[in-house]
Amino acid sequence: MNPLEQLMNPSSIAVWGASNNPAKMGTMQLSNILGTGYRGKVYPVHRSEETVAGLRAYRHATEVGAPIDLALLVLPTHAVGEVLEECGAAGIKRAIVVSGGFKEIEGGSGIELEREITRMARSHGIRFLGPNCLGIFNSLCDLNTTTIPLPPGGGHIAIASQSGAYTAMINPLLRNMGVKICQTISVGNEADIDLTDCLDYLKDVDEVRAVGLYVETIRRPREFVSIARATVKKKPVVAIYVGGTEAGSRSSLSHTGALTGPDELYDGLFREARVIRADDIDEMIDMLWALSSQPPAGGDRMAVITNSGGPGTSLAYHAEKVGFRVPLFSERLSASLADVTGRLAFVRNPVDLTFETNVHLFKQIAEVIFDSGEVDGAFIYGIFGWRDFAVNMVKRFPALIELENSITAEQRSFMEKLGEVSRTYEKPLLVMSFLGGESDTVQGLAENGIPAYPSASRAARAMRSLMAYGAIVDGLG
Amino acid sequence: MNPLEQLMNPSSIAVWGASNNPAKMGTMQLSNILGTGYRGKVYPVHRSEETVAGLRAYRHATEVGAPIDLALLVLPTHAVGEVLEECGAAGIKRAIVVSGGFKEIEGGSGIELEREITRMARSHGIRFLGPNCLGIFNSLCDLNTTTIPLPPGGGHIAIASQSGAYTAMINPLLRNMGVKICQTISVGNEADIDLTDCLDYLKDVDEVRAVGLYVETIRRPREFVSIARATVKKKPVVAIYVGGTEAGSRSSLSHTGALTGPDELYDGLFREARVIRADDIDEMIDMLWALSSQPPAGGDRMAVITNSGGPGTSLAYHAEKVGFRVPLFSERLSASLADVTGRLAFVRNPVDLTFETNVHLFKQIAEVIFDSGEVDGAFIYGIFGWRDFAVNMVKRFPALIELENSITAEQRSFMEKLGEVSRTYEKPLLVMSFLGGESDTVQGLAENGIPAYPSASRAARAMRSLMAYGAIVDGLG
Structure with a gap:
C-alpha cells in the first residue's frame, strides 16, 4: 500500500513542537489543524505544558494510550531523532518531519544527520514526508497541517x-x-x-x-x-x-x-x-x-465568442500565437448564428455581440458552434454577473434591488446550462473575465466547471494544455 | 492646446442617452458619473422626461443656459449627427461619442456616416473621442464616464x-x-x-x-x-x-x-x-x-531575497530566463550579510532567510546589498502582513488581538522604510507575494511604491521593463 494512504487520511495525529507561544511554527500548524475542520483526534505532545492551545498535552506519545495514525514533528533539528524513537515506541507508522537543518544545509553537515533519521525511521517501519517540508492538506478530511490557513x-x-x-x-x-x-x-x-x-x-x-x-x-x-x-x-x-x-x-x-x-x-x-x-x-x-x-481538446480549431472587441481580438490573437487556428466559419454556420443572434454582422469568428445583456445567447451560440463540428473548443469573453457592474445603478434605481433575485436566478441557470454545453459536446470551453474569485460570475462559472482567466494569453495557454492532454490521450491509443 | 485638456477636465457635462431605464448604456454611464464623485455640473438631455436618474432633464442643450464643457453621446447611430448639430448650437466644443455603428460595421456602410459626423463636428469646432468608444476616467477630478463603476x-x-x-x-x-x-x-x-x-x-x-x-x-x-x-x-x-x-x-x-x-x-x-x-x-x-x-534598472545584475526556498529558486530561474544575471555575491558582501542576519549560510544570492518573522531584516539586507554596488535591482519574496496568515491563531490566542496594533504599526513602518531603500539607492525593488489587492501586505507595499506580483515570472518580466526603460533613457543621452 502506498504510504500516503494513511498519511493523508489519519484518524488521529500527535503533534510535537506546538506550544502556547503563537509565534512558533508548530503552534501555527496545530492551530490550522484545529481551525480547518479536521474531525480526527489531535494529541499535542509537550514535555512540560499541561495544555497546549486549549487541548490536553501529553508528555510522551506512549502516554496517549490510543492508536496514533500520524506524527507531526515541528522540532529543532537535533530533537527529531529522539522523537522518531518515541514514535517507534508508541507504534506510530507515519510521520511528517517539518524540521529543517538536514541535507539542505550549506557545507553538507546535514547530510549524515538526514541519513541517520532515515535509518531510524526505517528501523521502526515509519514512512515519512520531509524533512524540511510544510506538511499536507487534504480537503477530503479537512486536514491542513501547514502553517497557512x-x-x-x-x-x-x-x-x-x-x-x-x-x-x-x-x-x-x-x-x-x-x-x-x-x-x-x-x-x-x-x-x-x-x-x-x-x-x-x-x-x-x-x-x-x-x-x-x-x-x-x-x-x-x-x-x-x-x-x-x-x-x-x-x-x-x-x-x-x-x-x-x-x-x-x-x-x-x-x-x-x-x-x-x-x-x-x-x-x-x-x-x-x-x-x-x-x-x-x-x-x-x-x-x-x-x-x-474541462474535456481535452481534440484539435486546434477554436471559436471566440465575445461581447467586447478588444478582448475578442486578443483571444483570437493569443489563440493563434500559441498554435491554434481561429477559422472563419462556413456560410452555413454563419447563417445559423445570424438566426440565433438576429444580426447579420460579426458572426464569422470571432462572434462579437457587443453590449449584449441576454446571457442565454452566449450558451445558444456555443451550442450552435459546437454542433457544427467546425471547432474543437471555444473561448468566451463576457459579463455574466451584474452586481459588480451595477453598484452605482442600484443606488439610483431601487427597482433593481427588487429584481435582484430574478436576475441572479437567471444568471445561475445560464451558468449551469453553459457548463452542460461542454459536457454534452465534449469540447472545452474557457472564459476570459476581469472579475476575480470574489465575484458571483467567477464563482458561478467555477461551480459549473468553467474556469475563468483574467487575460487572453492565460486563457489561450490553458486551452493549449487541453490540446496537449488530448494529444497525450490519443498517443496512448 | 491638446483637445484632451478640456475633455479630461470638464467643469460641466451634458449627457444624451441616459434615461430612467437602468438597462440602457447611457443610464449606466450617467450613474457612474454621479457615483464616482465628480464635482462638476451634470445636465441630462432628454426629449420627453422631466427628470433622469433624479436630476432635472433638459429638452435641448441650449435650454441649459450655462456653459457646457463636454457632451457625452450615448445614442443610436442615426441620432448622433443631429445631436452634434445641437452641441454646435449650444457652443459645446468637446464630445465623447459612445455610439457605435460606424466604420466598424461589416460591409463598410458605416464609413460614410463616420465621415459625415466628423465633418459636422469639424464645422462646429468640436473635437471628439470615438465613435464606438467607452469614454474616459480621470481620477484627478473623479470623472468616470464609462459603463463600469x-x-x-x-x-x-x-x-x-x-x-x-x-x-x-x-x-x-x-x-x-x-x-x-x-x-x-x-x-x-x-x-x-x-x-x-x-x-x-x-x-x-x-x-x-x-x-x-x-x-x-x-x-x-x-x-x-x-x-x-x-x-x-x-x-x-x-x-x-x-x-x-x-x-x-x-x-x-x-x-x-x-x-x-x-x-x-x-x-x-x-x-x-x-x-x-x-x-x-x-x-x-x-x-x-x-x-x-520604481526607478529604472541600470544594469542586468539582480539580487533575490526570500524567506521561502521555492519562490526564491523560481525568482532566480525566471530572472535568468528573461535576461538578468543573479550573480554570486562577493566574499565581502556575504560576510556583511552574515553579520546582519547572524547566519553563515544562504547569503550568497539568493539570500534565503527561511521562516524569518523579523520583517526589518529584509530592509537591512536590501540596503547592504544595494550599498555594495554588486547588483542593479532586487526581488523580495516574503510575508509582511500577518492577519492573512494568523486567522486560526487569533481564534486560539486572544493575546494576538491585543498585540494587533503594535504588530501592524511595526509592519507599516517597515514598508515605509523599504519604499525608501529603492529611492535612496535609485535601484528597483519588486516584491513577489501570493497575496492580492485586498491584503494589508500588498496595499501597504503599493502605498509605498513597491509593486507585488503573484509569480516569479511576472515579477521578472516587470523588472525587465525597468531595464528596458533604463536602456531607453541611456540611449536618449
Whole structure:
C-alpha cells in the first residue's frame, strides 16, 4: 500500500513542537489543524505544558494510550531523532518531519544527520514526508497541517511539491482566482517519500482529476516516468521545473539539497513521462484548473465568442500565437448564428455581440458552434454577473434591488446550462473575465466547471494544455 | 492646446442617452458619473422626461443656459449627427461619442456616416473621442464616464486604448491586484482624437508617470513615433498590439475598423518609437505598475531575497530566463550579510532567510546589498502582513488581538522604510507575494511604491521593463 494512504487520511495525529507561544511554527500548524475542520483526534505532545492551545498535552506519545495514525514533528533539528524513537515506541507508522537543518544545509553537515533519521525511521517501519517540508492538506478530511490557513478546499486539483510555498502559501492566490484545491503534499528533502510516491498515490484518488508537480529534481527518473505514464492514462499531470539555470540550480541545492540538471534534460524527461510542462506556478494553476474541469481538446480549431472587441481580438490573437487556428466559419454556420443572434454582422469568428445583456445567447451560440463540428473548443469573453457592474445603478434605481433575485436566478441557470454545453459536446470551453474569485460570475462559472482567466494569453495557454492532454490521450491509443 | 485638456477636465457635462431605464448604456454611464464623485455640473438631455436618474432633464442643450464643457453621446447611430448639430448650437466644443455603428460595421456602410459626423463636428469646432468608444476616467477630478463603476483611482498609471474593455472592464482586475490608475481614455474608432493625441496629452500630465497603450492600428505612424520619443524623455510608454495574426487582424477590422499589419511591423514601429512592447493586458499592467513606481534598472545584475526556498529558486530561474544575471555575491558582501542576519549560510544570492518573522531584516539586507554596488535591482519574496496568515491563531490566542496594533504599526513602518531603500539607492525593488489587492501586505507595499506580483515570472518580466526603460533613457543621452 502506498504510504500516503494513511498519511493523508489519519484518524488521529500527535503533534510535537506546538506550544502556547503563537509565534512558533508548530503552534501555527496545530492551530490550522484545529481551525480547518479536521474531525480526527489531535494529541499535542509537550514535555512540560499541561495544555497546549486549549487541548490536553501529553508528555510522551506512549502516554496517549490510543492508536496514533500520524506524527507531526515541528522540532529543532537535533530533537527529531529522539522523537522518531518515541514514535517507534508508541507504534506510530507515519510521520511528517517539518524540521529543517538536514541535507539542505550549506557545507553538507546535514547530510549524515538526514541519513541517520532515515535509518531510524526505517528501523521502526515509519514512512515519512520531509524533512524540511510544510506538511499536507487534504480537503477530503479537512486536514491542513501547514502553517497557512484557509486553503480553498474542494475541486479536483492536487499539487505535490518540493517547495512548501507552492502547496500552502498559494492559498490566497487560489482564493483570488476562484480555484479550489483537493489535496496538496509538500515533500521537502524527500528523505523517504518522494514526488514519485505522491504521483503513485494521487493516480488512484478518484476526486483528483489533475495533478501538478513543483520539481527541483527527480530522484528516481525511471520510476517517475513509469508511474507518470500510468497516471496520465487516468488524469493529466503538469509540472514546473526551475532548476535549469545557474542561479536556479544553486538555489535548489540550498533549498532541498536537490541536484538539478539543464532545462533540456527535464524537457526530455517530462516528454518521456507524458507530463505537460508549465512555465511557473500561475500557469500551472491555470492549466490544472482547465484540465481538472474541462474535456481535452481534440484539435486546434477554436471559436471566440465575445461581447467586447478588444478582448475578442486578443483571444483570437493569443489563440493563434500559441498554435491554434481561429477559422472563419462556413456560410452555413454563419447563417445559423445570424438566426440565433438576429444580426447579420460579426458572426464569422470571432462572434462579437457587443453590449449584449441576454446571457442565454452566449450558451445558444456555443451550442450552435459546437454542433457544427467546425471547432474543437471555444473561448468566451463576457459579463455574466451584474452586481459588480451595477453598484452605482442600484443606488439610483431601487427597482433593481427588487429584481435582484430574478436576475441572479437567471444568471445561475445560464451558468449551469453553459457548463452542460461542454459536457454534452465534449469540447472545452474557457472564459476570459476581469472579475476575480470574489465575484458571483467567477464563482458561478467555477461551480459549473468553467474556469475563468483574467487575460487572453492565460486563457489561450490553458486551452493549449487541453490540446496537449488530448494529444497525450490519443498517443496512448 | 491638446483637445484632451478640456475633455479630461470638464467643469460641466451634458449627457444624451441616459434615461430612467437602468438597462440602457447611457443610464449606466450617467450613474457612474454621479457615483464616482465628480464635482462638476451634470445636465441630462432628454426629449420627453422631466427628470433622469433624479436630476432635472433638459429638452435641448441650449435650454441649459450655462456653459457646457463636454457632451457625452450615448445614442443610436442615426441620432448622433443631429445631436452634434445641437452641441454646435449650444457652443459645446468637446464630445465623447459612445455610439457605435460606424466604420466598424461589416460591409463598410458605416464609413460614410463616420465621415459625415466628423465633418459636422469639424464645422462646429468640436473635437471628439470615438465613435464606438467607452469614454474616459480621470481620477484627478473623479470623472468616470464609462459603463463600469469602481475604478481604483489614484496612482500614476494612464492607459489609452482602442478597446474600451481595456480601460474600464479591467477595474476589478486592477482592484484584485492592488494597482491604482490615474487616467484612462477609450478612443474607439478615432475619427478625430487618436492615440497619438492621447500620448501627446499624457506626456504633460505630471501625475502620470507611465503610459500604457492598447493598439490595433497606429493611424499616423510618423507623428506617433515623434510624440512617443518626446514622451519617453519624461516617462515610459508600454504598448500591446494584437492585430498581427490572421484572426486577430480580421477581428480588429470588425472592432474599430482598424487596418492592421504583421507583428514584425509593429515591433519595428515600437522600437523606433522607444515604446516597450507587452504581450497582453496583464503583462502591460504589471510593467506599468513597476515603471510608474520604481526607478529604472541600470544594469542586468539582480539580487533575490526570500524567506521561502521555492519562490526564491523560481525568482532566480525566471530572472535568468528573461535576461538578468543573479550573480554570486562577493566574499565581502556575504560576510556583511552574515553579520546582519547572524547566519553563515544562504547569503550568497539568493539570500534565503527561511521562516524569518523579523520583517526589518529584509530592509537591512536590501540596503547592504544595494550599498555594495554588486547588483542593479532586487526581488523580495516574503510575508509582511500577518492577519492573512494568523486567522486560526487569533481564534486560539486572544493575546494576538491585543498585540494587533503594535504588530501592524511595526509592519507599516517597515514598508515605509523599504519604499525608501529603492529611492535612496535609485535601484528597483519588486516584491513577489501570493497575496492580492485586498491584503494589508500588498496595499501597504503599493502605498509605498513597491509593486507585488503573484509569480516569479511576472515579477521578472516587470523588472525587465525597468531595464528596458533604463536602456531607453541611456540611449536618449
